[in-house]
Amino acid sequence: DAGVIQSPRHEVTEMGQEVTLRCKxxxxxxxxxxxxxxxxxxxxLLIYFNNNVPIDDSGMPEDRFxxxxxxxxxxxxxxxxxxPRDSAVYFCASSTRQGSDTxxxxxxxxxTVL
Amino acid sequence: xxxxxxMEGPVTLSEExxxxxxxxxxxxxxPSLFWYVQYPGExxxxxxxxxxxxxxGSNKGFEATYRKETTSFHLEKxxxxVSDSAVYFCALSDRGSxxxxxxxxxxxxxxxxxx
Numbered sequence: 001d002a003g004v005i006q007s008p009r010h011e012v013t014e015m016g017q018e019v020t021l022r023c024k025x026x027x028x029x030x031x032x033x034x035x036x037x038x039x040x041x042x043x044x045l046l047i048y049f050n051n052n053v054p055i056d057d058s059g060m061p062e063d064r065f066x067x068x069x070x071x072x073x074x075x076x077x078x079x080x081x082x083x084p085r086d087s088a089v090y091f092c093a094s095s096t097r098q099g100s101d102t103x104x105x106x107x108x109x110x111x112t113v114l
Numbered sequence: 115x116x117x118x119x120x121m122e123g124p125v126t127l128s129e130e131x132x133x134x135x136x137x138x139x140x141x142x143x144x145p146s147l148f149w150y151v152q153y154p155g156e157x158x159x160x161x162x163x164x165x166x167x168x169x170x171g172s173n174k175g176f177e178a179t180y181r182k183e184t185t186s187f188h189l190e191k192x193x194x195x196v197s198d199s200a201v202y203f204c205a206l207s208d209r210g211s212x213x214x215x216x217x218x219x220x221x222x223x224x225x226x227x228x229x
């Protein structure tokens with residue numbers, strides 16, 4: 001089975017530009033999580049979905065960040081406008097159902113905002 | 115709220131040395147406990163898990179025992195290899211009333227194994 005797929009793997013953009021990160025969860029998984037990893041703050045949960053519905057977005061840093069899950073096989077994380085402090089590795093993870101423990105992570109998108 | 119605390123790194127060992135990475139947690143209810151590993155340039159991978167007190171999770175020579183009395187889940191390996199060099203994350207699941215499947219991670223511990 002294919003694992004969690006993320007694209008792009010690397011993104012370099014200039015401050016003020018819009019950035020869209022994409023995630024395809026493992027087929028059959030009902031929960032999807034977006035994380036951000038930086039040296040300073042470690043691994044942070046940004047938002048998660050169950051059955052395509054956002055459950056908790058309290059980790060989203062500010063209004064510049066938004067996430068959608070239009071169907072069970074696709075999610076996006078958008079940053080508009082981007083800022084240099086958004087530079088990080090963004091991970092998507094999925095799990096089988098609400099309350100299931102094990103999360104499976106994608107390879108991440110390394111975002112650099114100049 | 116729930117939280118996980120790991121020993122600070124980096125941990126530097128010689129090949130074949132014994133490894134312990136400490137992890138303690140604070141939680142309401144009865145969480146599951148996890149160790150994830152992140153190799154350079156990759157995402158996190160589940161290494162092992164334990165779902166209830168006194169359970170021992172094991173994989174690839176790594177072990178950790180769920181100790182409710184000391185609220186700990188220390189990771190151990192008897193003989194490390196250079197290929198074990200990675201960042202190790204301890205985590206617990208949110209099994210409160212909402213039972214969301216949300217994981218709470220520790221800050222990660224970098225392990226470097228030298229030949």
